[in-house]
Amino acid sequence: MWCWRLTGLFNVPCRLSRSTSHRSAWLPGCGKIFSAxxxxxxxxxxxxxxxxxxxxxxxxxxxxxxxxxxxxxxxxxxxxxxxxxxxxxxxxxxxxxxxxxxxxxxxxxxxxxxxxxxxxxxxxxxxxxxxxxxxxxxxxxxQQVMHPRILWNAEIYRQAQIPSVDCRSFLETDEGLKEFLQNFLLYGIAFVENVPPTKEDTEILAERISLIRETIYGRMWYFTSDFSRGDTAYTKLALDRHTDTTYFQEPCGIQVFHCLKHEGTGGRTLLVDGFYAAEQVLQKAPDQFELLSKVPLKHEYVENVGGCHNHMIGVGPVLNVYPWNNELYLIRYNNYDRAVINTVPYDVVHRWYTAHRTLTTELRRPENELWVKLKPGKALFIDNWRVLHGREAFTGYRQLCGCYLTRDDVLNTARLLGLQA
Ligand SMILES: C[N+](C)(C)CCCC[C@H](N)C(=O)O
Ligand SMILES: O=C(O)CCC(=O)C(=O)O
Ligand SMILES: [Fe+2]
Missing domain, CATH: 3.30.2020.30 (NE0471 N-terminal domain-like)
Incomplete structure (x- = not known):
């Protein structure tokens, strides 16, 4: 059912890529070799x-x-x-x-x-x-896909009826872990249920599949709307869809969220499959897809709040594809953290803005939005290289804990269980 969605990503010619120039030299040639x-x-x-x-x-x-x-x-x-x-x-x-x-x-x-x-x-x-x-x-x-995936919009995801994995089965059985990872690899999101609502228990979950990636936010983090850090995440404001740590040279691979408490209204989590949206761009405007995968940009995190002083810069295109098959492996999308564009000349900049608009339009289609309310006991794992997250504004006291995971180690665990990752 999903194959056709995937193939589109690889078969559309990408004029600047090496693979295509090979292909065009190759196809006319091979008939000749056989006959002559x-x-x-x-x-x-x-x-x-x-x-x-x-x-x-x-x-x-x-x-x-x-x-x-x-x-x-x-x-x-x-x-x-x-x-x-x-x-x-x-x-x-x-x-x-x-x-x-x-x-x-x-x-x-x-x-x-x-x-x-x-x-x-x-x-x-x-x-x-x-x-x-x-x-x-x-x-x-x-002819191969590196990472088999099922691209989704809200309807596709809901109809797939992917069950959450129970915490005990996740922690204690290889089958539980494998089922969880298979869903995570295919959809870029997965839930674990019946998790004791503490930071320590969330940490045990994370360590079951990977190494925790310590960052400027710490190893395991707690956060609430106290503006303890210089970032909108630490307020009650809505956050539009984005991927995190775009300002790292290698953005964090996986984000874990566990809502430990919320006494108030709003605060739902928004999830959007960035690869589904990018696939729509590829179908509708392949030149724009190509531009988004070729133009390098900076993202930046400048913090000067309380005792926290940080300046991070990450460079890379919005869409990252493997050049030999045009398969997407990373989307870097955060309009809040995007830095001054000074890596592209003005005429390319204008075309880039057009392409960025097309992608944003796809990302914002209501039918692509999956809204979930995170509750104590339900931990969410997000593939931060693929699925964008956001949140609705909220009132009252809301506390989230979580961490980032190193992608290599999640994939390592998956491969050791026999999955293609
Ligand atoms: C998750 N945690 C609250 C620790 C950090 C939030 C980081 C927010 C930043 N603007 C980004 O998108 O990377
Ligand atoms: O508060 C939330 O639900 C998510 C905030 C956010 O985007 C983040 O912490 O990365
Ligand atoms: Fe975020």
Whole structure:
């Protein structure tokens, strides 16, 4: 159901990206290679077209499992998995890549049903499983998604009826943790229920999946509307949708919120899937999507309140995509914390404002807004690289606790449980 939503992100041509310039050079070329040079193709077995290969001046071309791959010779030497080149105990390369002649060429090539064999000028033999090559080639990787996701608006999210995970099952069983992480990876948000409403218990939750990322706000933070810090978060005012810590070179990966107390009105939490909105921009105005992914901007945090003095600057585009498949991995969006734009000339600035407006329009569509009231006992985990949060103005005493998590460690936990992350 979600595949089609995802593919859009990768297939739309991105004029400046390397992958596209490759693609256009590649597609017209491949027909020619097959027809004009068919005599030079070597097949595993005469009756089998499963695998065929051809040696060119500076690369090896291999066709296997419906994938046409091209391998640079240095790449083929560098990735050798023989005992002298690769340590399988540590999964680390032992070969010194700098010792490989950049003009290296195999002196013999052979392919059987499962394996490619290369003999190098010094007699060293490298073997590659054909399946391994498909999985690890550029062409194979280009067809893959790094992070499978389900993009959502309020309706899609509600209809999916994703259950909250119970605190005990989250803490005590691998199944509970895995279910939670799977939902978190797919949707960018996930809830844990029946959490004792204390900072200490929230910390135990956080530590179950990751390392806590300590920042200028501390390790575990409590906050209320006391303006103890120089930021609107510490008031009763409404906060429009945004991602946090855009002013870090690497914005925090995950934000945990647990509302410990609220005696008053308002204060609901707003959640918006930034990737869903970005996908709409890509569909409607690919040039604008591209601009948002290419123009670097600064975000800034300048604080001088009480004893707190901080000046943080983070640089990066609003949308961050992997260049080989155009897949989004990070949105940096905070209009409060966006710094003076002095990294782009005036004409690009105007086009950037237009693109920013298009994205903002998508982010603000009421149908994309998921509103939830955080209550004591219900902890919310937000993927701060994807899902924007905001809050409604409120009255009365409201206390939130939480922390940031290091993204690498959340993904590490997910992978160890067998999830693709
Ligand atoms: C979450 N906590 C209250 C600790 C910090 C809030 C940081 C707010 C800042 N404007 C930002 O968006 O990064
Ligand atoms: O008060 C809230 O619900 C959230 C405030 C906020 O955006 C933050 O702390 O990052
Ligand atoms: Fe925030």
């Amino acid at each position: 040079a068919a005599a030079r193709w070597h097949h595993t077995a005469p009756e089998s077209l499963k695998c065929a290969w051809q040696l060119h001046g500076d690369h090896l071309e291999l066709r296997y499992a419906n994938t046409l791959m091209r391998f640079d010779f240095v790449w083929l030497r560098d990735h050798c998995r023989s005992a002298s080149c690769y340590n399988t105990k540590t999964n680390q390369r032992s070969l010194d890549t700098a010792s490989v002649d950049l003009g290296i060429k195999p002196k013999a090539v052979r392919v059987d049903e499962t394996t490619l064999f290369l003999t190098w000028p010094d007699g060293h033999v490298t073997r590659y499983g054909l399946e391994w090559l498909v999985k690890n080639s550029y062409e194979g990787q280009k």
